[in-house]
Amino acid sequence: MIDARPERLRECAEGSLRRLKRDCIDLFQLHRLDPRVPMEESLGALVDLQRAGKIRYIGVSQTSVAEYERAKKTAAIVSVQNLYNVEDRSSEDVLEACERDGAAFLPWFPLGGTGSLKHAALKRIAAAHKAKPTQVALAWLLARSPSILPIPGTSSIAHFDENLAAEKLALTAAEFEELNS
Numbered sequence: 001m002i003d004a005r006p007e008r009l010r011e012c013a014e015g016s017l018r019r020l021k022r023d024c025i026d027l028f029q030l031h032r033l034d035p036r037v038p039m040e041e042s043l044g045a046l047v048d049l050q051r052a053g054k055i056r057y058i059g060v061s062q063t064s065v066a067e068y069e070r071a072k073k074t075a076a077i078v079s080v081q082n083l084y085n086v087e088d089r090s091s092e093d094v095l096e097a098c099e100r101d102g103a104a105f106l107p108w109f110p111l112g113g114t115g116s117l118k119h120a121a122l123k124r125i126a127a128a129h130k131a132k133p134t135q136v137a138l139a140w141l142l143a144r145s146p147s148i149l150p151i152p153g154t155s156s157i158a159h160f161d162e163n164l165a166a167e168k169l170a171l172t173a174a175e176f177e178e179l180n181s
Contacts, residue, residue, distance in 0.1 A: 002032045002033070002034045002035070003034060004030060004032065004033065004034035004037050004042040005034065005036075005037055005041075005042075006037075006041055006042065006044065006045030006048075007045075009030070009042060009045045009046060009049075010045055010048075010049065013025060013028060013046075013049050013054055013055060014054075016028075017054060023053070023054075024053055024054055024055065024056055025054065025055050025056065026056045026057060027056065027057045027058075027059055027078070027079060028046055028049070028055045028057070028058055028059070029058075029059040029060065029061045029079070029081055030042055030043060030046060030058070030059070030060050030061065030071075031061040031062065031081075032061065032062055033062075033063070033067065039067065039070060039071060039074070040073075040074045043058065043060075043071055043074040043075045044074060044075075046058045046075060047074065047075050050075075057076075057078040057079070058075045058076065058077060058078065059077060059078055059079035059080060059081060059104075059106070060077055060079075060080055060081075061080065061081035061082065061106075061108070062081070062082060062083075063080060063082065063094065064094065065093050065094055065097050068080055068094060068097055068098075069097070072101075077103060078103055078104060079098075079103055079104040079105070079106055079149075080094055080097075080098055080103060080104075080105055080106070081105075081106040081107075081108055082094050082095075082105070082106075082107065082108065083107070083108055083109050084105070084107035084108075084109075084110070084141075084148075085107060085109055085110050085111060085112035085137065085141070086112060086119070086122065086137050086140050086141075086179055087112045087113075087119065088109070088112060091107075095144075095145060095147065095148070098147045099145055099146075099147045102147075103147065104147060104149050105145065105147045105148050105149070106148075106149050106150075106151055107141060107148060107150055107151075108151070110137065110138065110141055110150040110151070110152050111134050111137050111138070111152055112137065118133075119133070121178050121179060122136050122137060122179070125171070125175050125178070125179070128175075129169055131165075131166075131169055132162065134152070134162070134163070134166070135162065135163070135165060135166040135169050136166075136169065136171070136179075137166075138150055138152060138163060138166035138167075138169075139166045139167075139169040139170075139171055140171065140176065140179045142166065142167060143171055143176055144180075
């Protein structure tokens with residue numbers, strides 16, 4: 001169940017500070033809007049934590065452009081975290097709003113599902129670069145917008161290094177356009 005009551009958000013932030021042994025959380029994302037709590041109340045609690053020096057920046061997640069615009073009236077929103085990858089671009093309008101505002105866009109599920117990684121174009125482009133389809137998917141995200149900051153999960157140092165190598169993979173204009181279409 002979603003719980004974005006101000007007291008719960010304060011409790012979560014304090015717990016994170018303790019577990020991380022930090023004085024300040026650099027970025028605190030409001031991950032879901034709670035239909036029982038006005039967004040302004042949830043964000044207001046985060047603004048209070050920000051003023052107290054416990055949160056540096058505030059972001060929102062799983063939000064529409066209208067909700068993002070509304071959130072900006074209560075807090076300085078520096079990032080949005082929405083579903084977005086080479087196959088699922090349902091948040092394209094939110095990405096464009098982030099680009100316009102200079103906010104970071106953090107795509108969750110940046111690699112898509114196993115189906116997207118079997119996509120013929122991804123596999124062919126990966127083979128041409130002697131890379132993996134996951135690296136091509138990440139390279140496409142990085143080339144798509146300077147606002148995009150992918151945060152793919154990793155289970156090992158080798159997997160981390162593999163993901164990091166995607167930054168050096170330069171897609172040709174034709175490859176980029178093929179993945180866009």
